[in-house]
Amino acid sequence: MKATGFISLWTLVSLPCGELANPAEHEDVVKHAIKLHRGRGAVATQRKQWVLESCRKLSGLLRQKNVVLNKLKNAIRAVEKDAGLSDEEKLFQVHTFEIFQKELNESENSVFQAIHGLQRALQGDYKDVVNMKESSRQRLEALREAAIKEEMEYVELLAAEKHQVEALKNMQHQNKSLSMLDEILEDVRKAADRLEEEIEEHAFDDNKSVRGVNFEAVLRVEEDEANSKRNASKREVEDDLGLSMLIDSQNNQYILTKPRDSTIPRADHHFIKDIVTIGMLSLPCGWLCTTIGLPTMFGYIICGVLLGPSGLNSIKSIVQVETLGEFGVFFTLFLVGLEFSPERLRKVWKISLQGPCYMTVLMIAFGLLWGHLLQIRPTQSVFISTCLSLSSTPLVSRFLAGSVRGDKEGDIDYSSVLLGMLVMQDVQLGLFIAVMPTLIQAGVSTSSSIFKEILRILILIGQILFSLAAVFLICLVIKTYLIGPYYRKLHAESKGNKEILILGITAFIFLMLTITELLDVSMELGCFLAGALISSQGHMVTEEIMSCIEPIRDFLAIIFFASIGLHVFPTFVIYELTVLLFLTLSVVIMKFVLAVFVLSLILPKTSQYIKWIVSAGLAQVSEFSFVLGSRARRAGIISREVYLLILSVTTLSLLLAPALWRAAIMKCVPRPERRSST
Numbered sequence: 001m002k003a004t005g006f007i008s009l010w011t012l013v014s015l016p017c018g019e020l021a022n023p024a025e026h027e028d029v030v031k032h033a034i035k036l037h038r039g040r041g042a043v044a045t046q047r048k049q050w051v052l053e054s055c056r057k058l059s060g061l062l063r064q065k066n067v068v069l070n071k072l073k074n075a076i077r078a079v080e081k082d083a084g085l086s087d088e089e090k091l092f093q094v095h096t097f098e099i100f101q102k103e104l105n106e107s108e109n110s111v112f113q114a115i116h117g118l119q120r121a122l123q124g125d126y127k128d129v130v131n132m133k134e135s136s137r138q139r140l141e142a143l144r145e146a147a148i149k150e151e152m153e154y155v156e157l158l159a160a161e162k163h164q165v166e167a168l169k170n171m172q173h174q175n176k177s178l179s180m181l182d183e184i185l186e187d188v189r190k191a192a193d194r195l196e197e198e199i200e201e202h203a204f205d206d207n208k209s210v211r212g213v214n215f216e217a218v219l220r221v222e223e224d225e226a227n228s229k230r231n232a233s234k235r236e237v238e239d240d241l242g243l244s245m246l247i248d249s250q251n252n253q254y255i256l257t258k259p260r261d262s263t264i265p266r267a268d269h270h271f272i273k274d275i276v277t278i279g280m281l282s283l284p285c286g287w288l289c290t291t292i293g294l295p296t297m298f299g300y301i302i303c304g305v306l307l308g309p310s311g312l313n314s315i316k317s318i319v320q321v322e323t324l325g326e327f328g329v330f331f332t333l334f335l336v337g338l339e340f341s342p343e344r345l346r347k348v349w350k351i352s353l354q355g356p357c358y359m360t361v362l363m364i365a366f367g368l369l370w371g372h373l374l375q376i377r378p379t380q381s382v383f384i385s386t387c388l389s390l391s392s393t394p395l396v397s398r399f400l401a402g403s404v405r406g407d408k409e410g411d412i413d414y415s416s417v418l419l420g421m422l423v424m425q426d427v428q429l430g431l432f433i434a435v436m437p438t439l440i441q442a443g444v445s446t447s448s449s450i451f452k453e454i455l456r457i458l459i460l461i462g463q464i465l466f467s468l469a470a471v472f473l474i475c476l477v478i479k480t481y482l483i484g485p486y487y488r489k490l491h492a493e494s495k496g497n498k499e500i501l502i503l504g505i506t507a508f509i510f511l512m513l514t515i516t517e518l519l520d521v522s523m524e525l526g527c528f529l530a531g532a533l534i535s536s537q538g539h540m541v542t543e544e545i546m547s548c549i550e551p552i553r554d555f556l557a558i559i560f561f562a563s564i565g566l567h568v569f570p571t572f573v574i575y576e577l578t579v580l581l582f583l584t585l586s587v588v589i590m591k592f593v594l595a596v597f598v599l600s601l602i603l604p605k606t607s608q609y610i611k612w613i614v615s616a617g618l619a620q621v622s623e624f625s626f627v628l629g630s631r632a633r634r635a636g637i638i639s640r641e642v643y644l645l646i647l648s649v650t651t652l653s654l655l656l657a658p659a660l661w662r663a664a665i666m667k668c669v670p671r672p673e674r675r676s677s678t
Contacts (some may be wrong), residue, residue, distance in 0.1 A: 304564060
């Protein structure tokens with residue numbers, strides 16, 4: 001029975017569809033063929049005749065294929081035994097025969113795969129969308145595998161062509177005597193071939209069978225320079241991959257990260273053009289913001305908006321620009337730590353620890369309350385509240401840059417309290433990123449496993465607290481035994497040559513960053529601690545290092561704020577301006593009121609006046625909500641609409657922050673200090 005159905009399917013493949021006169025006749029023939037396959041609507045003699053004819057055709061093809069395969073095997077044995085051929089010629093001919101063998105086998109497999117696919121389609125229910133989707137997925141997988149096999153066969157043909165060229169060269173060398181220069185070049189060529197084979201990574205073959213690896217269909221878009229080479233040969237065009245862009249079916253774009261031939265230096269021209277464009281446009285945007293009294297960082301954000309997807313869409317390497325911008329955050333937090341001396345830290349550590357914790361708990365409580373009233377999932381409410389509870393450390397550090405704190409003796413410096421609370425929020429950020437996978441699982445868990453999820457979260461929090469303790473223990477060891485001799489050595493070696501000092505400090509920043517990352521704490525905390533450790537060496541050391549690092553920080557900060565602008569969408573803000581203004585004002589006012597309430601409880605009575613300035617500095621949303629929001633959207637914690645709302649509220653709150661900060665400075669800071677703080 002199976003053999004009859006199988007052969008009848010083969011008959012369907014070979015129907016002479018070109019003889020059909022019209023669609024109606026076509027439909028009748030198709031219905032007749034389906035009935036024939038299912039054993040209805042045809043007489044036995046007609047079915048038997050079709051089966052015999054189809055079986056005869058298929059068996060004839062298979063016999064011819066077996067005959068050709070036997071001939072190829074005999075030809076391979078004859079080539080291997082031929083003493084008159086060189087090794088290169090043997091390799092070329094054997095390789096060519098093996099490729100042809102593989103092509104015959106793959107063609108046979110393709111025929112049977114097509115028959116089985118048609119059989120699945122005929123037996124399926126055309127009204128069932130899920131069934132059709134599964135059939136489409138199976139066909140897509142088969143096409144991907146076929147494309148991969150064809151690509152591998154093409155690569156093998158290129159290798160065979162290379163062997164042929166080598167064989168021809170050897171024949172020419174045998175027919176003529178080589179000069180000394182030709183012999184040297186031949187030795188160099190062989191050495192280059194060996195080098196290429198040694199350094200070449202078989203990444204495709206090594207990873208195609210790894211678990212979790214999927215075959216994808218992509219488009220390869222050649223850059224304009226490659227297309228304009230009219231005089232280049234076909235071989236040169238094929239080998240010159242340049243920096244072709246790959247686009248998958250989900251519209252994700254990829255560029256070359258590591259070429260097959262590592263001996264040829266390459267540069268990402270798209271990335272270079274993006275950085276040049278950002279640098280050129282940031283200047284007028286920064287000037288404009290300075291003219292109207294706004295911090296220059298908003299000019300850089302506007303630059304990103306103009307060049308990003310919502311503007312000219314001229315930035316091609318968005319991921320690379322954002323990655324470079326992260327170094328701006330690292331160096332900014334390093335300089336914040338450099339200005340934040342341990343003496344000031346010891347003075348306000350209780351306030352810095354208690355304030356952010358109380359504010360985060362209150363924000364989550366209000367978020368859960370509003371989520372219950374609006375029927376929002378608890379995991380989504382907790383995530384949104386935690387995102388909105390964070391404040392921007394780079395923005396506030398820009399507010400405090402160059403300010404002179406002339407507080408009365410015995411009072412607490414508002415900048416110390418503000419920076420201490422922001423650093424604690426950075427610690428909370430690392431903690432929340434670590435807890436997010438468990439939060440994702442808790443969002444899809446059943447009610448019977450809530451206790452287990454809470455227990456897992458508590459265990460994870462314990463692990464993070466243990467990591468923090470380990471980090472501060474390492475910092476204590478570095479401060480006591482290592483940082484002093486290390487800086488003195490750098491200072492002695494860098495006399496007349498600042499690059500050793502810059503390189504040494506940068507390496508120390510990256511070392512602390514790596515330590516905190518390995519201990520599952522935020523990398524930003526490591527950068528801050530690096531600055532705090534170096535600041536313990538004295539004011540002169542701080543001034544010298546700051547003069548070297550500040551220009552690097554300023555340039556990278558421009559890239560960072562421009563990368564934020566790439567994710568700001570003015571059209572969405574304009575469409576939903578009323579709702580977004582209401583949400584932004586609500587968040588800013590709530591954060592300001594909560595900060596004033598918490599600081600009223602934990603500040604000494606003699607320093608109560610600074611609560612207004614500190615609250616104004618905390619009454620905005622951190623740019624790291626972009627990072628958290630993108631991760632949560634990919635994980636399914638929040639929807640696309642909520643993600644866009646978080647981005648827009650964050651941007652508007654950052655725009656309102658300078659006005660609120662200046663109002664607090666005008667109200668609370670004496671006039672001589674106000675002039676330097678603003």
